[in-house]
Amino acid sequence: MKVFILSLLTILLGVLIYLHVTLNTAKTVSTQLEKEYVTYKYTITKVDESGYHGEADHGQSIYIKKENVNVREPLEENDRIIVYFDKEERKDGLVKIELEE
Structure with a gap:
């Protein structure tokens, strides 16, 4: 009888650990909303x-502060860049800058 109860408690503990890990993973995925960029x-x-x-x-112009530029090499005149803005916050929503290849 003791072995049976101990086995049930072990199985229950395993199920609870599995549910805990699974629910934490689901919570992480659901909080990471996929953002849309412009x-x-x-x-x-x-410069x-x-x-x-x-x-x-x-003809649209832009000014980007150096502190907001996240490329490895300093940008130079005539470099082509792609600027990503958060679709919901376009004024202050600068996300990243890439050099165009």
Whole structure:
């Protein structure tokens, strides 16, 4: 009888551990909402000590502070970049910058 009860408690403990791990994984996935981004392509037109001026093919201009640039090499004039903005917060929603290949 003791062996039977001990076996049931062990199985119950295993099920509880499995549920705990599974529910934590599900919670992590559900909190990671897939964000949508808006991308624009710019050509760097001027570099100053605090940032970069860029212009799109259709004439829209942008200024990006150096502290917000996350590329390995410093950007130079005539570099083509792709700028990613959070779709919901386009004004202050700069997400990342990539060099166009």
